Amino acid sequence: MTNNQGNEPRLLDVSPETIDAAASAIKNGGLVAFPTETVYGLGADATSDDAVAKIFEAKSRPTFNPLIVHVKDAGQAALLVEFTPTAQKLAQKFWPGPLTMVLKRSASSPLSLLVSAGLDTVAVRVPNHIIAQALLERSGVPLAAPSANKSGTVSSTAGMHVASQFRNGVEIIIDGGSCPVGIESTIIDLSGATPVILRPGAITKEEIEAEIGSVSFAGGDEIKAPGMMKSHYAPSIPLRMNVTPEGRNKGEAFLTFGPDAPRRAALNLSKAGDLREAAANLFTMIRALDQPGIRGIAVMPIPDTGLGHAINDRLMRAAAPRDDDTSGFSCSGSFETKMQNFVKLEGKN
Numbered sequence: 001m002t003n004n005q006g007n008e009p010r011l012l013d014v015s016p017e018t019i020d021a022a023a024s025a026i027k028n029g030g031l032v033a034f035p036t037e038t039v040y041g042l043g044a045d046a047t048s049d050d051a052v053a054k055i056f057e058a059k060s061r062p063t064f065n066p067l068i069v070h071v072k073d074a075g076q077a078a079l080l081v082e083f084t085p086t087a088q089k090l091a092q093k094f095w096p097g098p099l100t101m102v103l104k105r106s107a108s109s110p111l112s113l114l115v116s117a118g119l120d121t122v123a124v125r126v127p128n129h130i131i132a133q134a135l136l137e138r139s140g141v142p143l144a145a146p147s148a149n150k151s152g153t154v155s156s157t158a159g160m161h162v163a164s165q166f167r168n169g170v171e172i173i174i175d176g177g178s179c180p181v182g183i184e185s186t187i188i189d190l191s192g193a194t195p196v197i198l199r200p201g202a203i204t205k206e207e208i209e210a211e212i213g214s215v216s217f218a219g220g221d222e223i224k225a226p227g228m229m230k231s232h233y234a235p236s237i238p239l240r241m242n243v244t245p246e247g248r249n250k251g252e253a254f255l256t257f258g259p260d261a262p263r264r265a266a267l268n269l270s271k272a273g274d275l276r277e278a279a280a281n282l283f284t285m286i287r288a289l290d291q292p293g294i295r296g297i298a299v300m301p302i303p304d305t306g307l308g309h310a311i312n313d314r315l316m317r318a319a320a321p322r323d324d325d326t327s328g329f330s331c332s333g334s335f336e337t338k339m340q341n342f343v344k345l346e347g348k349n
């Protein structure tokens with residue numbers, strides 16, 4: 001796997017060779033920053049948990065915010081999410097362009113679970129930028145890409161902005177000059193009963209309403225990050241954090257971390273003790289263990305450094321006392337069966 005960890009990103013001018021190099025970096029699980037019409041994106045293969053984990057690591061995000069998945073057209077989006085008639089109408093009018101739609105993840109979606117931070121919905125958009133389009137075309141995969149800036153800083157609208165923020169972890173920055181729109185896309189949630197604008201952006205409420213009728217705002221200019229809602233991250237069975245091998249209760253599945261973990265544990269987030277690998281496995285493994293017959297999930301202590309912050313943040317939400325029975329972890333049949341078999345296998349070693 002090519003991985004530029006520790007190396008400075010290469011800031012490259014646009015050329016067919018640059019696009020080729022960027023596409024192979026993406027296909028090999030690496031990170032590439034690229035311009036879109038709104039702001040620069042920090043892109044990775046959206047079907048790879050490991051590649052997506054690198055984004056969170058590079059951005060130093062304290063939590064796993066769900067990411068926008070960039071696709072080349074509505075046809076590719078329909079392979080990943082349930083593309084409703086309303087979504088079709090908006091796509092026809094605004095795609096390619098700065099409108100992101102939150103839609104239900106389809107049962108057969110090949111997308112990483114980490115890309116939407118364990119949610120059952122996915123944010124998708126088709127960028128209207130020749131470089132973004134070329135990268136999507138050449139890499140052949142959907143691109144998970146948040147804005148290419150460190151967490152808590154403003155979005156980058158020029159290649160140099162990206163280069164000044166990322167010292168390592170990013171292989172290539174494609175310098176495509178400044179972004180024509182300069183502010184992030186409008187995000188509309190179409191996964192509920194009525195459409196809700198989660199983030200105002202380049203496309204206005206009025207423009208959207210002209211196509212699909214009345215829509216509402218989620219409120220303020222603050223993004224309503226679903227990651228902040230406890231219930232979205234809760235499995236249906238209780239979860240306990242910081243459990244040592246001795247502290248485990250009967251009937252609980254033990255989700256471990258590191259080389260010193262008991263070998264009879266249900267699943268190990270990372271036998272090598274690698275936090276990025278653990279982040280990549282987190283949602284998949286919690287889902288796999290959230291099944292009838294298991295009383296609860298006990299999780300071994302995870303170091304609270306680097307990506308460990310985000311992992312512990314999510315575990316804390318999953319472990320928080322619940323006053324309702326809503327759960328964001330719903331498993332599709334085939335996925336669940338596959339993972340149950342996996343759990344059985346792992347339990348044997």
Ligand code: TXA
Nearest residue numbers: 038040041066067068102121122123146147184185225
């Ligand atoms: O213009 C843009 O949208 C840029 C370019 C690169 O496309 N991207 C961007 O990504 O601004 P980011 O990660 O900085 O902001 C995306 C926001 C997240 O903060 C998250 O709240 C929201 O999109 N989001 C992503 N997936 C979501 C989901 N499934 N449900 C609700 N909100 C979601």
Ligand code: MG
Nearest residue numbers: 146147148155
């Ligand atoms: Mg951002």
